[in-house]
Amino acid sequence: MDHPDFKNTAISSFEKYLQDKVLVKQEHLPPLLEMISFKSIQKQEFLLSKGDVCEHAFFVLSGLLRMYSIDKNGKEHLLQFAPENWFVSDRGSIYFSQPSNYFIDAIEDSMVIMFDRSFTEKASSISPEFRNYNEYLLQNHVRQLQNRINLLIGADAEKRYLDFINQYPDLFGRVPQWMIASYLGITPESLSRVRKALHKRNP
Amino acid sequence: MDHPDFKNTAISSFEKYLQDKVLVKQEHLPPLLEMISFKSIQKQEFLLSKGDVCEHAFFVLSGLLRMYSIDKNGKEHLLQFAPENWFVSDRGSIYFSQPSNYFIDAIEDSMVIMFDRSFTEKASSISPEFRNYNEYLLQNHVRQLQNRINLLIGADAEKRYLDFINQYPDLFGRVPQWMIASYLGITPESLSRVRKALHKRNP
DNA sequence: CATCTGCATTGATGTATGATAAGATCGGTA
DNA sequence: TACCGATCTTATCATACATCAATGCAGATG
Numbered sequence: 001m002d003h004p005d006f007k008n009t010a011i012s013s014f015e016k017y018l019q020d021k022v023l024v025k026q027e028h029l030p031p032l033l034e035m036i037s038f039k040s041i042q043k044q045e046f047l048l049s050k051g052d053v054c055e056h057a058f059f060v061l062s063g064l065l066r067m068y069s070i071d072k073n074g075k076e077h078l079l080q081f082a083p084e085n086w087f088v089s090d091r092g093s094i095y096f097s098q099p100s101n102y103f104i105d106a107i108e109d110s111m112v113i114m115f116d117r118s119f120t121e122k123a124s125s126i127s128p129e130f131r132n133y134n135e136y137l138l139q140n141h142v143r144q145l146q147n148r149i150n151l152l153i154g155a156d157a158e159k160r161y162l163d164f165i166n167q168y169p170d171l172f173g174r175v176p177q178w179m180i181a182s183y184l185g186i187t188p189e190s191l192s193r194v195r196k197a198l199h200k201r202n203p
Numbered sequence: 204m205d206h207p208d209f210k211n212t213a214i215s216s217f218e219k220y221l222q223d224k225v226l227v228k229q230e231h232l233p234p235l236l237e238m239i240s241f242k243s244i245q246k247q248e249f250l251l252s253k254g255d256v257c258e259h260a261f262f263v264l265s266g267l268l269r270m271y272s273i274d275k276n277g278k279e280h281l282l283q284f285a286p287e288n289w290f291v292s293d294r295g296s297i298y299f300s301q302p303s304n305y306f307i308d309a310i311e312d313s314m315v316i317m318f319d320r321s322f323t324e325k326a327s328s329i330s331p332e333f334r335n336y337n338e339y340l341l342q343n344h345v346r347q348l349q350n351r352i353n354l355l356i357g358a359d360a361e362k363r364y365l366d367f368i369n370q371y372p373d374l375f376g377r378v379p380q381w382m383i384a385s386y387l388g389i390t391p392e393s394l395s396r397v398r399k400a401l402h403k404r405n406p
Numbered sequence: 407c408a409t410c411t412g413c414a415t416t417g418a419t420g421t422a423t424g425a426t427a428a429g430a431t432c433g434g435t436a
Numbered sequence: 437t438a439c440c441g442a443t444c445t446t447a448t449c450a451t452a453c454a455t456c457a458a459t460g461c462a463g464a465t466g
Binding site: 182 | 272281294295299342344348349352355358
Binding site for chain 4: 379380381391392394395396398399
């Protein structure tokens with residue numbers, strides 16, 4: 001879409017990722033690249049809305065996305081940030097063909113690669129390396145979610161905040177604090193107080 | 204181990220599971236069954252302790268297991284229950300060969316099948332149906348963890364409790380309430396109050 | 407330049423949940 | 437039967453965090 005030059009550099013950047021990180025063999029690249037499409041979206045645009053069945057997974061080439069829910073009081077709860085080189089989707093909605101509870105939109109103007117729901121399966125059968133990498137992503141995702149649950153049921157707001165800036169130092173300065181608060185499960189006001197208390201105790 | 208009769212009926216029960224649920228083809232069963240082992244454990248016995256690298260995944264034939272962490276104040280935080288026909292393991296520890304932060308022990312006397320760390324890979328290459336089912340389990344696990352996070356950051360104790368008895372009606376009467384509280388991220392006293400408030404509002 | 411808008415901070419106050427301690431209940435067992 | 441340990445409840449008090457409201461600040465826009 002949009003400007004064809006963008007599209008070409010974008011796709012070749014994903015090609016590089018497949019080669020260097022996923023370790024897909026040279027000969028398997030063309031069929032994989034044929035199956036994907038490219039999309040450029042602006043801040044605030046949506047890639048998924050509650051109620052939709054998620055039709056695509058996304059790979060972030062540049063920019064920053066978020067996935068979140070909105071409760072019945074209208075409050076947002078942030079499940080995941082997705083900066084460059086991250087995949088994001090509602091796996092449950094894709095895999096089980098069920099309406100999603102979540103929204104995905106852009107925190108910054110972004111460029112993404114889109115995969116339709118059959119991509120993973122097809123790509124896995126074409127390239128064993130892709131299959132392995134996809135499993136790695138899933139395993140890693142589970143590990144991360146489990147760790148987050150462990151913090152949510154066992155640690156207070158301050159510990160969760162420290163863990164966050166530890167795990168995502170790059171995001172820390174890049175997203176508004178109220179989104180971090182939403183990720184941590186507290187209000188922006190509370191996060192502000194946590195930060196104040198930390199500053200008081202440190203240089 | 205233990206009584207060989209137990210072992211045989213146990214393994215054939217797992218064989219049935221592989222056939223009926225996992226849909227493993229008849230001819231693939233023998234090589235899969237060769238790779239597993241059987242274990243009978245008593246209430247309170249451990250299958251994994253913090254600091255260990257998790258060497259096995261477990262499938263619960265009968266009984267009930269739990270996976271939990273212990274924080275530096277000595278408090279337990281329950282990540283997962285595993286009743287009959289559930290798999291449990293610290294996937295992160297197995298997959299990444301890292302020391303686990305978690306404990307797995309038995310809430311009731313239990314019988315389990317053990318899989319070593321190479322099992323999934325080998326079984327997947329032998330049986331495509333097994334590969335599919337394993338991916339299904341992973342996807343489902345991610346979905347469940349995500350939903351739990353969503354509740355932990357967005358819902359109060361009462362909503363989380365109602366969601367729990369909704370999702371796990373069988374466990375509800377089977378595990379002590381302090382364990383449910385630990386799963387929900389609250390104290391047993393708080394859960395008791397939540398229950399009291401619910402009774403007051405309902406028959 | 408003045409204004410506007412979104413974000414961060416701060417203060418005052420409210421509420422859900424935690425901490426502690428004391429009963430109540432119950433199954434197991436001497 | 438009588439005791440015992442584990443669990444659940446109840447009551448009181450403490451605290452982390454939420455809510456509501458006001459202020460300040462900075463980048464965007466007229």
